[in-house]
Amino acid sequence: MRPTEIMRGSPPAPEAQVTRANWRSFPAIRWGFTHTREMLPTAEVRRSASPTPVRSAPRELSRLGFTAPDGQPTTVEATLRETFGDALLVMHRGTLIHEWYGDGMSVTTPHLICSISKSIAGTLGGILAARGLLDPEARVVRYVPELESSVYGGCTVRNVLDMAVAIKFEEDYEDPAGDVARYRFSSGWDVPPPGVEASHQRAYLTTLRGTGKPHGKVFHYVSTMPGWWIDDIHENGDPKAWADGDLAEIFPGARYRSKWYTIDASRNDLAGIGIHGQWLYIDAASDTVIVKLATQPKAMDVPLDHRWLAAFRAITAHLAPR
Template identity: 60%
Template sequence: MRPSEIMRGSPAAPQAQVTRANWRTFPAIRWGFTHVRELLPTAEIRRADQASPLPMAPREILGLGFVAPDGTETSVSATLQETFADALLVMHRGALVHEWYGDGMTAATPHLICSVSKSIAGTLGGVLVGRGLIDPDAQVVSYLPELKGSAYDGCTVRHLLDMTVGIAFEENYEDPAGDVARYRYASGWDLPPPGVEVTDQRSLLARMPASGKPHGKVFHYVSPNTDVLGWVYERACGASYPAILSEYLWQPMGAAENASMTLDALGASRSAGGISATARDLVRFGEMIRCRGNVAGRQVVPGWWIDDIHTNGDSQAWADGDLAEIFPGARYRSKWYTIDPARGDLAAIGIHGQWIYVDVQTDTVIVKLATHPKAMDIALDLRWLAAYRAIAAHVAAS
């Protein structure tokens, strides 16, 4: 079913209806990810009064061929059509050279970006550190004493940023009764089955068990860590996460459109994965990262914070961690992936196919949004990584 055929009619046919019970299942996801504010409680992330410019310099991208990781020859166009893509934007040296939208998408359509939200949170952290509002080396419980006795007792803000908290939580998206399922109930994303007790997000965070392993040693990807980070920001700044994000990052970078953040039943933000934004504002964000936090001569994010993302991150912690087989030799710092440290490319990645890819070697930023049927589809992600590198080489050579 095409996205434009979902939720059509008064009312829509049963097979075309999207509800909180099915909004992240295929094909409902193809409508759900662009209509989150109609499905869940949300808060607004305010845009700038004046958007930063997006100069246009169109180039042909769709016909570009490349070799997929499995050795087959394909093209950007075929990959868009075969991987449930919703948008593809390419910026080179500050100019938007390609802009493609799938069915149901426009330049003004907000799209859920899942864990790309984490990289935004990590970038916001650099602004707050630069302003002296948070200390990355401080204990989390110094901001949030409510978390004493939980997995977060004894860890630092840096451990949250780098996903090295010693926590007993498994990020398994397919287990209907696992940690992620309970977390989604608490965050208000999923309706619990009868008989399952539901708490709010922060009550759940305060009960997170420790793994018994030391903090800071192993990369362990856990979404709730970023919700704790957002909570730290709120306590330090005395404002809600959406308001902080708007004031310190979204407005200063020149976002053209309001974004939004999903909330739980008590108004807690899901900073780990709840942002919806337009592809154009995401490419503005990626371009700011490429330019070391600078937008049109204004230093929005400290340049040293971006440099630290590029040059630091614990290679051994990554090698011992959850995702080493997917990206061998990578690093993770402040919620950004350095996929190839020799190349210095950065990536913000979310389930169901969300990407911001920043390649400083070729001055290229790529945003790709999608609605993969599977939460994690490694084959599709690796195919797209090959596409990003082919696109970057192409625009740099042309």
């Protein structure tokens, strides 16, 4: 079902209706991720009254060809259409050079970015640290004392930024009664089944416990920068913590620091990644920033992530100085 066929009519056909019970399930997700404000209570974060103007010089990239990880030839546009892509934006040397929008999307359509939000939060953390308003080495409870009795009572802000808190949490998106489900009930994202209390975020956070291991040793995926913060991300991600962590098999040799991934340390690339196919990819060597939004059926789909990494590298290679 195409996004433009969902929630059409008054009332929509039963199979085309989106509710809080199904808005992140396929195919409803194809509508839900662009209409989140109609599904959940939200607060708008307004842009600056004087936003930085964006220069535009369109270039054709849709037909750019590359070899997918399975050895098959493909193109950027084919990959977008075959992987439930919703939007693609490419900036090169500060200039917007390419935009692509799928069904139901436009330049003004909001779209859920999932855990890319963490990378943005890590960036804001760097700004606050540069201004002396946040100490990454301070204990978390210095800023949120209510968490003293939780797993966060003994960890630092740096542990949280690097997702290296020794927390007892299993990120299984398929378990209807697991840790992810409880988190989503408390946040209001999902409707709890009968007999299960919804709770709220603050109460939920205080229930989280540790694994008994020290913080800062293992990467555990559960949740405008000053120059030194960018350098710190590139240089100080802990490869051993990554190798011992949850996603080592997906991105071998990667690192994680301040909510940003360094997928390939030899390239000094950075990435913010969200479930269901959200990517913010930055390649410093070619001065390129790529945003890709999607509504993939699976929360985590490794073959599609690897195909998109190949696409990003084909784009950056095409734009790199010759």
